[in-house]
Amino acid sequence: MSARLAHICPTCRRIVPARQSCARCAPTEAERLEAQPFRRAYRDPAYRRNRLQRYELAGGRCESCGVELKGRIHPDGEPWQSDHHVPASAFLALPELASAVENLRVYCTTRPGRRGCHAGARKPAS
Numbered sequence: 589m590s591a592r593l594a595h596i597c598p599t600c601r602r603i604v605p606a607r608q609s610c611a612r613c614a615p616t617e618a619e620r621l622e623a624q625p626f627r628r629a630y631r632d633p634a635y636r637r638n639r640l641q642r643y644e645l646a647g648g649r650c651e652s653c654g655v656e657l658k659g660r661i662h663p664d665g666e667p668w669q670s671d672h673h674v675p676a677s678a679f680l681a682l683p684e685l686a687s688a689v690e691n692l693r694v695y696c697t698t699r700p701g702r703r704g705c706h707a708g709a710r711k712p713a714s
């Protein structure tokens with residue numbers, strides 16, 4: 589299995605380093621926020637704080653497959669990822685509720701040979 593080193597921007601067809609968006613065509617963060625205001629929920633300091641609490645609540649395990657998350661390093665330097673259970677887009681009027689501990693879930697990230705639950709491998713919510 590070899591990592592892809594580059595991809596082609598679908599808009600301008602230029603070659604872009606792997607895992608990066610095209611510097612010419614990518615929307616700025618301001619444009620992105622205007623198009624998808626719910627993205628603010630991910631920058632909410634409460635989100636950053638509460639997801640640690642959620643991690644504790646989940647006993648340090650993926651809330652879908654149950655794998656231990658400790659030591660699983662995400663490219664961002666984090667060993668796991670968190671997500672909003674009810675999408676943040678549903679909380680436009682009260683964005684702070686999107687980041688409540690009750691609405692967060694922690695999931696494993698992709699690791700060799702297995703797609704992580706955060707990347708969509710999670711079991712359907714029951």
Ligand SMILES: [Zn+2]
Binds near residue numbers: 597601611612
């Ligand atoms: Zn481009």
Ligand SMILES: [Zn+2]
Binds near residue numbers: 652655704
């Ligand atoms: Zn998992």
